[in-house]
Amino acid sequence: MKKFKKSLAVVLTLAMVVASMTGCKKDKVENVDTKDTDTTVVTPGAESTPVPEKVVVQDVTLKVWASEEEQEVMTANCEAFAVAHPEYNLTFEYAVIGNAEACDELKKDLEIAADVFVYPSAAIPELKAAGILYPITIEDAEVVKQSNGAGAITACTSDDLLYGVPQSPNSWFMYYNKSLFTQDDIKSVEAMLAKDLGDGVSNFSCKISDSWFMSAYFYALGGTLYGTDGTDPTSCSWNDANGLTVGNYLINLSKNIKYVEDIDGIASSLFKEGKLGAVCSGTWSAVDFKAALGDNYGATVLPTINVEGTDYQLSNFADFRAFGVKSNTAYPIPAQQLACFLGNEQSQLATYVDQGIAPSVSSLAQNEIVAADLAVTALLQQSNYSTPQPSTPQLSEYWNPAIAFGTGIINGDITEANLQESLDAMVKSFTTKLVE
Amino acid sequence: MNKFSGIKTKYLKIVPFIGLIPILLLFLNYISINSSNEHFTGFDIVSALLKAMSEDGISLTNSFALAIIIIIPVIILLSSCIALLKPRKYIIYFMIGMYALELIGIVISLLSMKGYIDSSKFLEVKFLIKYLAVGFWGAFVIQLIGIIIAMKSVKVSPGYIILFVMSVIWLFPILNIVLNSFRGEGGFYIGYFWPKSFTFDNYVKVLTDTSRYYYVKWYLNTLMVATCSCIITSFLVLSTSFILSRIRFGGRRPLMNLLLVLGMFPGFMSMIAVYYILKGLGLSQSLISLIMVYSAGAALGYYICKGFFDTIPKALDEAASIDGATKWQVFTKIIMPLSKPIIIFTILTSFMGPWADYIFASIILGDKSQSYTIAIGLYNMLSRDTIEEWYTCFAAGAVLVSLPIAFLFLRLQKYYVEGLSGSVKG
């Protein structure tokens, strides 16, 4: 029995030790699970005007995402931000996530996501519905709204709240071979297709099988996707009479031997061999096409299409790369300020000079360095003809059926016979939700 | 079989006749275009070629075409007659060589015929393969039969022909990658097969250009992950298979069924859950977690190893335990040394996995680009923004990745061939 009492004493002491240890461990896990966000941050004094008397310097750590090649210029811009805000003791963390991957990474794990990141404004409906974005409402936002064009701000706004600071238009226009087409030719698709450029040379290339490009044709004839302002998830006019006309136009275009579908980067190779007149693409191809065409490099706005005697301007989706702030950031005000700063004129000019990324700030369009860049000028001019991307979350249902429709046309599966049927099926897929 | 050893005369007698037929076929149509009613016999083509040669001089293409159509068949016919009179092995080998030349020549001519005929404006319309008529195809088939019979007559298996053709088919895409990795002019899409210029630049760029891709670092990361997970996985698989094969414990059968069945879930469904579990354990975004994930499913692949162990007689185990060995000693001192083939096989297959896996690695590593594996790097090179510039480097990178694996496979070939034989008996 004595042995038992002794063992019991040992056991109880051990028990207390273990309890305290496991208790601590569980606490730490708990902390990670339910992150405590101190949301009311009070900074003494206004945001950026330095106060002469005692300024309480706040420690701020901000994580920033940018693509690999933009890391340098992003670091420089962030350092400039730090200089402009002496009231913060800023530490920056950088990681490599570009425009394309940002949405997926944000949805995967918001806790370790960057406070400020670059993402496409087209994703605003879905990210906002998922509660990932922080509305940008500080005073600096007013400056943002003034310095950018209306299109940019509309693209980055939802329900009257600004969710992103525009950095660059992310859209497409047309490149062409100056030795093959004159300024008059490139104004309309018909003029381009009519010109005889020789054997084995294609005149015009686009990517109908990509839903991002295909919409331009429907928008040209005034079709509406999700209502006239893009907020009605049940309405789409693409299967009405106009839509039928567009469908037929696309079918005929794909069958035209002077047209080639731009898949797998074929356009670049054709340009190099002088076998292509014009192609629709964006600024990501600028470097490559410039190398391929040399002195014959030209870029311009999208052409018009001629349907039943009238010319209609092709109208692309107005999409923008924007700086966003995540909703569970620990430093909402500094993060919003950083986002606005990274999108201001000075930062955009630096980014353009370093990486050739087109700026969205209106004043920079007149800047001589920028104006000399054909691709950027074309992009900025095209934004006058762009249609704002729909802001309803239902937009996520648009992309796949549209790809299926475009692919069907290119493959010849969709013909005039089943065109109306296909259009109806497509519109139905756009506008229905499966289950609540 | 006669006194001329090694030659089967029953085949030998047929060969001259086979050699004669292509010559006869020259009388038939080689090219016939039904729509415009143009027909050209073999002799027509020969005379056209001779005319071209006299006008434009002897060119490579002219002489090549002439050789294929008439010169080599005549040589074959002559050598077959000689072989019939004086059966010697070397004569027949010579004949087989000529046949091989002829057949390869026909294939090459098939590839380049259109270009040649179109440019020489021999025909009114553009040339199409369907215009080739009885004469041509007949000659092709007869040459094929000829080489088979010639090979059979010297007891060389005609299987070589099939193997040769299949090898060409199998190596074709690999050749494509290797050629692309040396391609001097960059870009992704090209309309031709053979590069216009060759260079080492792609390799240099992929290894040294770190503006976007830290290839060397990622390569080393992957090497480390592959090695560690290979060691751990092999050990786990081998021990699990040993236990399941040797120890009869309660719940063994249900466990085996369970393991079999668990392996059938598509792994990536639960990637997000695995990510958060790792995060809860404090291991997210690290290479160690990648190793753990790769090794975790080790037990699921037990049945190949178990099959092998089942073929090792249990009598050995019993003898050892009579001598006083523990089960652990049986495992390490008796079973393992006998299982070299299966160990090597297990190590090889578990080593290969991390090099090719993109999905798991990209989810777990997220934005920590320093820790990426090579699969993520290669895959990212193909994104829309980068593919034009980096496609040839992608090919170079892929070749560099394949080299160690290919090397291992070749060196250890005899082991895993042996290893799988005992395995699949279940």
Add this chain to the structure above:
Amino acid sequence: MKKKLIHVGESFTGCMRQYTGGNIFVKLSAILMGIANIRYGQIVKGIGYLCLQIAFITYMVSTGAASLVNLDTLGTHKQEMILNEETKIFDVIQGDNSMRMLLSGVVAMFVIAFFVLVWISSIKSGIQVFHLSRDNKKIPRITDDIVSLFDSNIHRMMLFIPLAGLLVFTVVPLIYMILMAFTNYDVNHQPPGNLFEWIGLNNFKLLLMSKDILAKTFWPVLGWTIVWAFFATFTNYVGGMLLAILINNKGIRFKKVWRTIFVLTIAIPSFVGLLVLRTMLNKAGSINILLQNMGFITKALPFLTNATWARVSVIIVNMWIGIPFTMLITTGILTNIPADLYESAKIDGASAFKTFLRITFPYMFYVTTPYLIHNFISNVNNFNPIYFLTNGGPETLDYFKGAGKTDLLVTWLYKLTSDSKDYSYAAAIGIIIFIISASLSLIIYTRSGAYKDEEGFQ
């Protein structure tokens, strides 16, 4: 089956009898684990059990109980953003994250299950030690226990790590995924902004029975998956076998070289080879260009853009990848066929074809039956060829969202997970795939000769 249940029932009642027959310490060990062990001298083991019990109680008190409750509700507070007039920014009030709640609920369930097992084992161990002391037998010390781990209990030691790894990284995520199929976690219910909830069998109804596009997609895709698995397995098997026989033939020299050439394709990471083949098969890819230059065709062949062509292309490309591997396996078996079988056949004057039909093929088939089944099932789930070659295309309006005409259930599942974030449908499909694969393989495998440990063949 009935026998097994009876067996379990008997052992349970046996345990209960022993428990009630034990003394006070045994009874106490139900409440205070390890007490019996300590009483009878197994101090280390007893303290171990006690620590585990305390750890478990701490866990339950701190997070476990909450996780269970959350599992039921899957969150009640939605994320809110309220404009703070003072600071002019929104205050973000974090809501419940349904996904994390589901996961921690599953983890909690497993911890509880694990603890129950440990609890039962502690009682059993208490009973055992009680009996030993009552019968005055030697009570094993901790060192004896450790030694036995290398011998009689070796299965406990060696299976522990792999099974633990499986549990944490495969089973827990699996249960999580299964449960997800009964929620409505899709693109419209993304955390952290939204909550999702239990909806029972709705997803399955939609998938299997509704007239909706989801069902119209599911059944055709399932049909193609089975067709694909059959053809892929069949072509690879026969092709590999024929190739192995060809190389193994006595007349062929340089066997190693030939085998090496084919094995080279295995060495390249599969997605690289598939992407290269994809560029080659495109409308403007090398193969079409080659055929056009040779004059075979005037217009490009739609290898990957026409539904039927694409399906055939995929099967053929899969042969390119798979035949070397089956060749390796069958080579190994071929070399093991007893040579005397062949010799006696030769003496009887059988032709090569007959030898193949009567000896080689049946032997191989018998030996490789488990492999064939396993291959069929893994082809049902064969992700790489389809995804990287055609990306499931060509896309069609007949199918739901991103599904295309060459999509398998797995690739469709992946698209639903990563592209459209419709996790609940993906999970439901995953479960259905699993049910099909598992039942098929269990039925066939347990009936097969190999499983019943038969030896010999004549």
